[in-house]
Amino acid sequence: GQQLNQSPQSMFIQEGEDVSMNCTSSSIFNTWLWYKQDPGEGPVLLIALYKAGELTSNGRLTAQFGITRKDSFLNISASIPSDVGIYFCAGLSPAGNMLTFGGGTRLMVKP
Amino acid sequence: NAGVMQNPRHLVRRRGQEARLRCSPMKGHSHVYWYRQLPEEGLKFMVYLQKENIIDESGMPKERFSAEFPKEGPSILRIQQVVRGDSAAYFCASSPLAGRTDTQYFGPGTRLTVL
Numbered sequence: 177g178q179q180l181n182q183s184p185q186s187m188f189i190q191e192g193e194d195v196s197m198n199c200t201s202s203s204i205f206n207t208w209l210w211y212k213q214d215p216g217e218g219p220v221l222l223i224a225l226y227k228a229g230e231l232t233s234n235g236r237l238t239a240q241f242g243i244t245r246k247d248s249f250l251n252i253s254a255s256i257p258s259d260v261g262i263y264f265c266a267g268l269s270p271a272g273n274m275l276t277f278g279g280g281t282r283l284m285v286k287p
Numbered sequence: 288n289a290g291v292m293q294n295p296r297h298l299v300r301r302r303g304q305e306a307r308l309r310c311s312p313m314k315g316h317s318h319v320y321w322y323r324q325l326p327e328e329g330l331k332f333m334v335y336l337q338k339e340n341i342i343d344e345s346g347m348p349k350e351r352f353s354a355e356f357p358k359e360g361p362s363i364l365r366i367q368q369v370v371r372g373d374s375a376a377y378f379c380a381s382s383p384l385a386g387r388t389d390t391q392y393f394g395p396g397t398r399l400t401v402l
Contacts, residue, residue, distance in 0.1 A: 180329075182329075216395070216396075217395050217396070218291075218378050218380075218393030218394050218395050218396050219330065219378075219393050220393070221391075221392075264329055264330070266329075266330075274320065274332040274335060274343060274345075274346065275320075275330075275332060275391070276332070277322075277329030277330045277331070278329050279328060279329045280327075280328070280329050
């Protein structure tokens with residue numbers, strides 16, 4: 177089946193620093209999504225990307241849909257303690273009606 | 288407008304027992320998706336249902352697992368004769384639109400522990 181490789185697996189940063197994480201795939205996706213999951217909760221959608229090359233922002237978050245349609249990145253600027261959590265990328269393939277998730281990036285922010 | 292509701296939030300079962308997980312979609316949503324999340328991993332798709340129909344069950348294990356979404360009431364994910372490897376968090380998501388998985392809203396999950 178399809179797999180998404182998400183990196184890094186974890187990050188420990190100082191408050192105020194910028195963060196960057198990315199996902200790559202061997203297959204093409206039509207839609208890329210970025211989610212945040214807090215402990216004990218379900219994922220919450222942060223950003224959805226629908227077109228190759230698209231760059232979309234949501235507050236301090238910016239995400240891009242790669243030109244090849246096989247990758248995406250998420251940037252968080254000026255991190256704050258409440259950014260702590262696990263961030264997941266997910267892709268929607270041309271053929272499917274389900275999401276394929278990456279393995280997650282665990283973000284820890286030191287005040 | 289209440290979000291997706293799942294119950295129970297935590298479920299403990301002994302090996303060989305049955306587990307029933309319930310998901311009430313958001314009001315007006317007729318599409319339900321179930322995912323499983325093992326510790327330290329991403330979510331893995333299991334099944335996609337519409338009211339009274341299973342649309343895609345390509346992620347469901349062939350044995351012991353079943354899902355339904357009746358005309359009335361919540362969607363149910365049923366695991367028979369549970370084994371320790373079934374221990375995981377099970378999430379459901381609902382969507383108002385067919386085929387639009389980018390509009391999925393996730394519930395808080397049910398954490399199943401098999402002793």
